[in-house]
Amino acid sequence: MFFQKELETMTRAQIEEIQLKKLKHLVKYCMDNVPFYNKRLTEAGVNEDKIKQLSDIQYIPYTTKADMRDTYPFGLFAQPLKNITRIHASSGTTGKPTVVGYTKADLDMWSDCMARLVMAAGASDESIVQICFGYGLFTGALGLHYALEKIGATVIPSSSGNTEKQIMLMQDFGTNTLVSTPSYAQYIGELAKEKGVLDKINLKLGLLGSEGCTVEMRDQIEKTLGMFVTDNYGMSELMGPGVSGECEERCGMHINEDHFLAEIIDPKTGDVLDKGSEGELVVTTLSKEGIPILRYRTKDITEIDYEPCKCGRTFARMAKPRGRSDDMLKIRGVNVFPSQIESVLMGFDEVAPHYQLILTRSNFADHLEIKVELSNTLSHEMIENYPKLEELHDRITHDMKTVLGIQTKITLVDFNSLERFAGKAKRIVDLRSEGK
Known part of the structure; x- marks a missing residue:
């Protein structure tokens, strides 16, 4: 199923045409609205006229998590707070949190991106979805919440924790779709089995994320809970969940390329690698108004396949991250x-x-x-x-x-x-x- 089929099945030439147009606009937008980027781009000798083809993105300096912390809390915002509809932030467990802001247009774009991915994974207006992510500054719960409502699904915002109650709600409400971390999904299954109610849970689809999930872990979760499991990818610095996600073919995570421009670089040298190479994922947010990000170093190690998918989607697919360069x-x-x-x-x-x-x-x-x-x-x-x-x-x-x-x-x-x-x-x- 498609949420926006015309966009999700564009040719490579159409995708790159949109990306180049948006990239040129983004450079000017950052120059005009974000002093941090104005200074950095000026020092690098980059303006919108410098960007004549997509490969010219190489002239733009990278943005890192340290940049976001150094400009805490609102130094990278491109809009005044009166135009910011919502603020999210990371947990900040290793220092100041990274803070991100969304305009109304950003929130609409975010829910569209996530709606594409949940429908690609098999969710529909028949889905009864229990969201077991914590609601709050964390982007995960609300990122999926609004997208699932947009496609007509029934959403149960049960939040995280109190696992026995989660299992009770799954039985009483007829939950057929689960949103959680992979490790929590496995725990739910173990506890349900221990309580003797595993056969009373009717889960069919798992939209899992927020932590890495190997194929082997996915298989174990499917064996425990009897549901089809898909993975999605994102981070608060870029938007939250919705940057990419698996379709029902599960042969890579489709990147929403009309909103995100992805590159693979050598994590040690910073050099851009050839297509098909494994390296560190770098992402530029092409459409965000509240806090646009140029060439963000995610630290995630992956590779990108640009061939069309068997599902009919033509957006490039990133492999499940092998790990993080900073978690290695x-x-x-x-x-x-x-x-x-x-x-x-x-x-x-x-x-x-x-x-x-x-x-x-x-x-x-x-x-x-x-x-x-x-x-x-x-x-x-x-x-x-x-x-x-x-x-x-x-x-x-x-x-x-x-x-x-x-x-x-x-x-x-x-x-x-x-x-x-x-x-x-x-x-x-x-x-x-x-x-x-």
């Missing part, structure tokens, strides 16, 4: 992404999809311990059968070393012993500052 763990000279660890663990039926990474330092070297939960059905059996437990430990250790290229410490723990999260899962505990 450097262990004894080896680059390790948490997604690699998740993929290995999801290959073992004996373990649950919950794990924790403990980073420590001793003798001036970094060490990685991976705490892995046993599955609910096998937990007591495995703990009482030491040879079987040891054999599982050895298999996980072997596979992890094969994939990561380094030796890690594997610690098997009882089911339900690791913390569950209603929002983004916090899987990394970094204790390296305490060691030598």
